[in-house]
Amino acid sequence: MKNLGILLSGRGSNFVALADSIAAGRIPGARIAIVISNRADAPGIETARQRGLEALVIPSKGKEREVHDREVVAALNHRHVDLVCLAGYMRLLSPWFVRQFPQRILNIHPSLLPAFPGLEAQQQAFAYGVKVSGCTVHFVDEELDHGAIIVQKTVPVLDSDDEHTLADRILEQEHIAYSEAINMVLEGTFEIAGRRLRRTRRL
Numbered sequence: 001m002k003n004l005g006i007l008l009s010g011r012g013s014n015f016v017a018l019a020d021s022i023a024a025g026r027i028p029g030a031r032i033a034i035v036i037s038n039r040a041d042a043p044g045i046e047t048a049r050q051r052g053l054e055a056l057v058i059p060s061k062g063k064e065r066e067v068h069d070r071e072v073v074a075a076l077n078h079r080h081v082d083l084v085c086l087a088g089y090m091r092l093l094s095p096w097f098v099r100q101f102p103q104r105i106l107n108i109h110p111s112l113l114p115a116f117p118g119l120e121a122q123q124q125a126f127a128y129g130v131k132v133s134g135c136t137v138h139f140v141d142e143e144l145d146h147g148a149i150i151v152q153k154t155v156p157v158l159d160s161d162d163e164h165t166l167a168d169r170i171l172e173q174e175h176i177a178y179s180e181a182i183n184m185v186l187e188g189t190f191e192i193a194g195r196r197l198r199r200t201r202r203l
């Protein structure tokens with residue numbers, strides 16, 4: 001059984017989608033060992049508790065990045081977390097944190113990277129006028145929204161869209177993409193050359 005550690009800062013819909021996938025048997029061999037937020041007011045924390053999961057708030061405010069990261073990593077290690085899943089975790093991880101979990105930290109981002117990294121990616125894409133956007137699940141490295149890409153899903157931008165309807169349709173795809181990426185990583189059915197991740201056959 002592989003232990004997932006979920007880090008979030010807000011609503012937590014990607015976390016809920018993962019929890020639902022696990023409950024439905026769509027991510028076999030995984031369980032959520034802990035949900036951690038850097039913000040006490042993150043609705044995702046309350047949802048985690050309602051679902052009977054262990055949920056911790058480790059406030060980041062006023063702390064140096066690595067000091068906070070050390071507290072988070074200690075909590076993850078204490079629960080024997082195998083794979084760290086950032087799900088709307090609005091903090092850049094320190095290089096030290098990244099080194100503790102080599103190729104074992106995933107992030108989901110609401111754009112087709114490398115386009116529109118950073119905050120409010122859906123709004124950035126809409127304002128830019130792109131005709132296609134989407135989402136990306138990638139390994140986390142030391143740069144923001146940057147590591148090797150695991151799964152991408154495209155979403156067409158419709159003439160009738162505003163930035164909210166576009167963000168909603170991207171979110172639907174995020175919820176599908178994250179489970180898919182986690183399954184790939186847990187199954188180990190891929191190889192990485194440079195930045196390029198290639199699926200291999202199931203063992």
Ligand code: GAR
Nearest residue numbers: 010011012013014087088108109110
């Ligand atoms: C999601 O759209 C996620 O892709 C994005 O924050 C949202 C969190 O929603 N993450 C980033 O922008 C990371 N750079 P959620 O709390 O409902 O999962």
